Amino acid sequence: MTRQQEAHGPAHGRAMSTPLPERLDPQLRARFLHPPQRRVLDQLWPGGPATFPQDAVVGVDPGHRVPVRSYRPADGPDPAPAVLFVHGSGFTMGELEQFDPHCDWYARAAEAVVVSVGYRLAPTHPYPAALQDAAAAWQWLHDTAAQLGVDPTRSAIVGSSAGAAIAAGLALYLRDHGQPLPSLLLLHAPVLDDRHRTASSHAINDERTWHRAASLRGWTSYLGPAGPPGGESIPAYAAPARATDLAGLPPTFFALGDLELARDEVLDFATR
Template identity: 40%
Template sequence: MHAAPVPFDPALAAVLDALPRGEGDAASPGTVAAIRASVANGPAPSVAESVGDRGIDVEERSVPGPDGAPPLEVTVLRPRRHTPPVPGLFSIHGGGMISGDRHQDVPRLADLVEELGVVAVSVEYRLAPEHPDPAPVEDCYAGVRWMWRHAAELGVDPDRIAVMGGSAGGGLAAGVALLARDRQGPPLAGQLLLCPMLDDLNTTVSSHQYDGRGTWQRDANLLAWQALLGDRAGDPSAEVSPYAAPARALDLSGLPPAFVEAGSAELFRDEDVAYASRIWAAGGQAELHIWQGAFHGFDVFAPDHEITRAALAARRSWLRRVLGL
């Protein structure tokens, strides 16, 4: 018998109850198409609305993808009133690696560009199941490699680039950090992993506690991993790349400092805690935050909640420290 779920914070529970069907209950649709439709109808504003009249220049670029793959579309956000070179953030969107697009995180990135004076690049990667592993993580790695190689053109300090993402984007960011280490690629300054999707096995307590509860539920997660990995998903004896499912990595040494965040009331909680703990066990740096009663993606759906304010402050503090701001 699995443990009873950790209760949602009362105010956050009210937010969940008020969400339109298909947002607060995003896992109920049993197909990739339904999940994509649910994400597309979510709360993200347009790029123009996100940037508004702030001192940020936005540029859409097409850059080289992995060898033999199509070019990547990226969105670049630059602050106007900062003298380059400045630190860089390479952002990877969420959506279970089966949905979403590079523009959905522009609100989060615009805030960071404005407040910290960094350049942000958000990447459009190929989605499963049409493009299963290794396409998504290889696209993301090609994107951060492009950012590093073109740092001078972008006004970025090549030694102060952090990779970041939420949910699937957090898992892909962790995979990119592993790839950069193993391929002697860009010397990343940090990895900002927000409720990252790391473990295809789905055997933790929290992965069962949020079966039918919250914004990203167990059945959607199982579907997403199967779309990415096929029949290998969830099979502990199958050969699964640690770049696709970083929880499978045998060696977490030599990685850039990690910021790992999750809610106490979401299915990724335990795999995220385990990942941070394994980084410490390997002698690495990790900062772990588990927010009381918070559901998956709480900061997007409840931007005015006190937990969101605390989480945003913690992220900014960590970025200032690892990027030397």
Template identity: 40%
Template sequence: MDHRIDPQLRAILSALPQVDISDPAAFREAQRLRGLQVAAAAGPLQGVTVDDRVVPGVSGQPDVPVRIYRPEGSSGMLGVLVWFHGGGYVFGDIASSDRSCADLATKVGCLVVSVEYRLAPEHPYPAALDDARAALAWVAEESADIGADPARIAVGGVSAGAGLAAALALYNRDHGGPELVLQVLDNPMLDDRVVTQSATEFTDTPLWTGQQAVLGWRFYLGETPGEVSPYAAAARAEDLRGLPAAYVAANEFDPLRDEDLDYAVRLIRAGVPVELHHLPGTFHGSNALPGAEVAERARGAMYGALARVLR
């Protein structure tokens, strides 16, 4: 399969970390140390001001840390993207998303509010959704304070974060939350059943495999989840009508590929405007990697979709 990966991506395969979430705490620590090294090598963020806040949790839940990125020199009310990092629901944090969020803010010309949602298995569903709900409600309610236009709010994320954004969009529709102009779903983790052809076929793909997806869902939902809510796994939703417009990116050698394509098609059939990108020669998470033209194109397409609704 490696020979079918884009040549520029294939050249950096040996430098990528091996993802193994069987011991979530140990893997989180390894990722944290790796992130510190990467951040030190990259230097300080450019082109943005950064503001760390803590927002009230919902229903007596803990407060939620968020980090706000604003393009330097911008003024007035900007469109805002509420962003959720990836990590299979068990790892990842605001710090690891610093550079990608700064790029989103500067390339799109919007505010980005990155959310430090709680992680499984210590905090299984619905903890992450509760934190996502709290962050979105706070952005809408405090829009004047942070310089956000309440009529231009999008949600989005990558991998588990994209799955969380999709679930949040469903919950928001069903419970009368703030109107959303877009949901950005980059390689979203949507289906806890993990039975598609891509999920069962891709057992040794870079950065994420079907086996890791099974583990992630097990940690997020618990060993005996019972009936799984669509607010946990968006692919479980039967009715997709009335959801906000969607940008969906799926990668060829990604175990999540087929559930992503299926969800996009179901959204289209439900009358939801969808911009769908399937990127040949790519794998899970490769859209964020530097130095590959196919990844640059993927990011450019996402920036463009956001700019059209947030600027």
């Protein structure tokens, strides 16, 4: 029996059927049941960003330009490592300023210049719009490396949640087209598979967290004309778990929790 089969055995099934709050660590349960208000979150980040965010636009084609926001730590190296950040929010939501705290933290912790991409959102702009925008931002980062003061040979692509699907899809695209790959692919709370066939994808249904119904709605919006979630024609650039060959990707770091809907698909992707 494989480790994954053991994880999906009868004992695991009983644990997965336990209500979600009861499965949380006691130190986290109160925060889950009574989430902090916005004013409390603001107190955790007093004074705003310490990395002097600068806004720019990136041309994709004559009719479309992508907003990007860059963050530079005050005392960082020159040239600095570079990070492309692809935000989450279910493929359908998210504004650049919403992720200032995340990008500010990455920039200061890594002493890197972080470029956050304001990609087009589904369902108005389904796949491949977001991937095209992220690819354009990645190319812009390389084309303007001298002006940005970054070393593109020391770089990372960071994707969070739905942004991790876009980030991993971008890495696959770069590999297949012989374009520069990052030194690191960092996927935080990633969603990678539209098919929702795993045990964890069936187990997380609590509407107070990212649950099965919300995930299916997000994937439906993102895939659009490419087909419904679970369809036969979905490309791996849209749903990276569908890739049959993961060779040649950069070193990849996965950050996920045991109680996440996408847990099993991420473990399978990481194992492969």
